[in-house]
Amino acid sequence: MTTIAVENPATGAVIGTVPDLTADDVAAAARRARDAQSAWADLGYDGRAVVLRRMQRWIVRHTDEVIATICSETGKAYEDALLAEVSYGAAAFGFWARQAPRYLADVRVRSAQPLVAGKRLVHRYRPMGLVGVIGPWNYPLTNSFGDCIPALAAGNAVLLKPSEITPLTSLLLAEGLRECGLPDGVFEVVTGRGATGAALVDEVDMVMFTGSTSTGRLVAARAAERLIPASLELGGKDPMIVLADADLERASTHAAYYSMLNCGQTCISIERCYVEAPVYDRFVELVTAKVAALRQGVPAGPGSVDVGSLTFPPQVDVVDRHVSEALAAGARALVGGQRPERRGHWYPPTVLVDVDHDMAIMREETFGPTLPIMKVPDADEAVRLANDSDYGLCASVFGGDLERAEQVARRIDAGAVAVNDAVVNYTALELPMGGAKPASGVGRRHGREGITKYCRQQSLLISRWHLRHDVHTYPYRPGRSRLLARVLAVLNRGRRTA
Numbered sequence: 001m002t003t004i005a006v007e008n009p010a011t012g013a014v015i016g017t018v019p020d021l022t023a024d025d026v027a028a029a030a031r032r033a034r035d036a037q038s039a040w041a042d043l044g045y046d047g048r049a050v051v052l053r054r055m056q057r058w059i060v061r062h063t064d065e066v067i068a069t070i071c072s073e074t075g076k077a078y079e080d081a082l083l084a085e086v087s088y089g090a091a092a093f094g095f096w097a098r099q100a101p102r103y104l105a106d107v108r109v110r111s112a113q114p115l116v117a118g119k120r121l122v123h124r125y126r127p128m129g130l131v132g133v134i135g136p137w138n139y140p141l142t143n144s145f146g147d148c149i150p151a152l153a154a155g156n157a158v159l160l161k162p163s164e165i166t167p168l169t170s171l172l173l174a175e176g177l178r179e180c181g182l183p184d185g186v187f188e189v190v191t192g193r194g195a196t197g198a199a200l201v202d203e204v205d206m207v208m209f210t211g212s213t214s215t216g217r218l219v220a221a222r223a224a225e226r227l228i229p230a231s232l233e234l235g236g237k238d239p240m241i242v243l244a245d246a247d248l249e250r251a252s253t254h255a256a257y258y259s260m261l262n263c264g265q266t267c268i269s270i271e272r273c274y275v276e277a278p279v280y281d282r283f284v285e286l287v288t289a290k291v292a293a294l295r296q297g298v299p300a301g302p303g304s305v306d307v308g309s310l311t312f313p314p315q316v317d318v319v320d321r322h323v324s325e326a327l328a329a330g331a332r333a334l335v336g337g338q339r340p341e342r343r344g345h346w347y348p349p350t351v352l353v354d355v356d357h358d359m360a361i362m363r364e365e366t367f368g369p370t371l372p373i374m375k376v377p378d379a380d381e382a383v384r385l386a387n388d389s390d391y392g393l394c395a396s397v398f399g400g401d402l403e404r405a406e407q408v409a410r411r412i413d414a415g416a417v418a419v420n421d422a423v424v425n426y427t428a429l430e431l432p433m434g435g436a437k438p439a440s441g442v443g444r445r446h447g448r449e450g451i452t453k454y455c456r457q458q459s460l461l462i463s464r465w466h467l468r469h470d471v472h473t474y475p476y477r478p479g480r481s482r483l484l485a486r487v488l489a490v491l492n493r494g495r496r497t498a
């Protein structure tokens with residue numbers, strides 16, 4: 001069997017190998033999963049919640065081991081793994097165990113239609129069957145494994161294809177699920193490259209994809225061939241707007257943190273910043289000092305570094321291209337801006353000014369530790385530039401007058417907008433999250449849709465009356481039909497059928 005070597009991107013050392021599974025291997029895993037699914041669904045919400053809650057505690061007990069695995073295959077800082085992965089994952093197990101029965105409970109529907117008067121109408125959710133999850137490398141727990149949790153809570157079997165760059169975290173957590181009593185076959189990690197992901201789409205009843213816009217398009221096309229639903233969480237180029245009355249300390253701290261978090265490899269990173277002219281100089285001065293003070297290096301436990309390495313080797317080339325092209329076109333780097341000669345995959349935290357909207361760094365997803373800042377005359381121009389993008393994932397607005405800041409936030413074409421904050425909205429599992437423009441994805445994770453999308457829907461109509469005929473059924477009779485016509489005309493004139 002061919003294998004894939006997994007590298008620690010911060011050091012360049014090979015830390016493991018995983019199988020590169022073929023389409024036949026994926027088909028065999030899908031058969032095992034389908035065999036196991038109905039018993040898992042039959043356990044009901046309470047039975048499944050027992051396993052999910054055990055896994056929540058398992059993650060807490062194994063925090064150090066999970067963080068070490070995440071850091072070793074991503075190169076990210078300890079705190080990035082603790083806050084944005086381990087704590088998210090543990091919370092998600094508890095959240096979906098608790099919320100699945102609420103979000104998926106039968107809904108009694110009332111109808112104003114006279115033909116269904118007196119009948120019971122119910123809308124309900126059933127598991128899809130076999131869900132396929134395909135994940136990226138930037139958050140191996142949160143973005144790959146995280147989407148499996150609601151799918152399992154809904155009663156599905158799940159096949160996860162993690163990124164070939166970071167498969168070890170998913171394998172470790174699969175081990176945890178087994179220890180917590182998840183029946184064999186219900187969840188399986190199928191490791192491999194893009195071809196394995198494509199084979200997965202051919203086997204499942206629904207696919208949840210997180211990754212780049214270009215791969216998302218391929219996954220959507222393949223899912224469309226089979227007429228299966230696809231939920232897509234794709235790229236972003238999130239704008240931050242700083243209004244003149246903003247608290248500049250808070251705004252600059254958040255700009256530095258949420259542009260450099262996870263070395264900038266977050267789909268909802270702050271990737272570009274627009275600042276109203278009166279506060280531009282002071283804001284730039286504050287951000288520059290905060291970014292210059294960041295300690296970047298190989299993570300070695302709590303508090304050891306602020307920023308780790310990049311995870312995906314080719315990403316360094318993308319970041320380098322965006323920065324060098326911007327510098328060549330007249331931008332200035334106030335911090336960083338040069339690719340270092342160093343073993344592993346590194347780019348320094350970088351702040352750029354004198355940028356404009358013709359530059360790739362303002363238009364394409366950089367996915368690295370960069371913060372380009374532009375001066376704007378007013379909020380209208382900031383909103384215009386924020387919306388001048390194919391992407392629309394998240395955004396943030398900082399301002400002292402909350403009402404005005406919220407009005408600005410409501411004008412941004414993004415799936416989620418934070419006021420005087422950024423990114424942290426992602427941790428609110430009750431709050432739906434997803435793209436507002438196709439390049440950022442289709443569908444939502446979190447909230448009700450974050451689990452109903454893993455279900456088939458069924459509408460039930462239950463007639464309780466033991467009449468031989470309903471008023472509208474055969475045999476048609478002139479008198480009854482005229483009466484019916486008059487009744488329907490009266491009802492349709494009024495508001496009852498609105």
Ligand code: NAD
Binds near residue numbers: 135164195236
């Ligand atoms: P990618 O698109 O290169 O790969 C994602 C996954 O798809 C990997 O597991 C890969 O093996 C698999 N894949 C590749 N070709 C495939 C094919 N033809 N069919 C099926 N699967 C295939 O993305 P990446 O580089 O791993 O991740 C970075 C991207 O993910 C960035 O664009 C980032 O913005 C995005 N992302 C989005 C979110 C979100 O919530 N919107 C979250 C995290 C990352």
